[in-house]
Amino acid sequence: GNSVTQMEGPVTLSEEAFLTINCTYTATGYPSLFWYVQYPGEGLQLLLKATKADDKGSNKGFEATYRKETTSFHLEKGSVQVSDSAVYFCALSDESGGGTSYGKLTFGQGTILTVHP
């Protein structure tokens, strides 16, 4: 079945540091890939997505590239802020390339990011 593996956490950084959160996946077919963010006390919010190989998703300074050859979708940000402190989830959807996320989402275990001033 489908699965998503995220780097072991938590991650603690100083403000303006570079962020990488690793994500690898196992799936049949051609899944769409997502990063969701969960701020304290809130629900999940879609951060960015990519629907096919070599696509780059980006939002709010965050980026991730869909790498089919390495089955990866690593999240990066060049300069983190205190307001980026949250839990980040990598996820895949088993729709084939449509980019919709209405179907079953398979999530990784989440990575807690804490950014200090």
Place this chain on the structure above:
Amino acid sequence: DAGVTQSPTHLIKTRGQQVTLRCSPKSGHDTVSWYQQALGQGPQFIFQYYEEEERQRGNFPDRFSGHQFPNYSSELNVNALLLGDSALYLCASSWRTGLNTEAFFGQGTRLTVV
């Protein structure tokens, strides 16, 4: 637009009891999915409802059941509660027939089984 709303926000139940959680989807959305998020884990897909029918189901026992109403709102029912059912239950809504539509999540219901 109120977004996805879930009720209640918190509740405490005793082992063996039954519980019903409720979800109102975002305006314009017709599909509701339910997820269970145990502490420190990622959400796990329970099932999805569209046109008042269960369309997909994850690896959860029959104690977990649901319903979708004509106004697209949904309920999640859990019977014979176990301590292991303690978790955050998330509802997500989307527009099934739309292309590239995002699934919006509610803030969840925190269920504690004692």
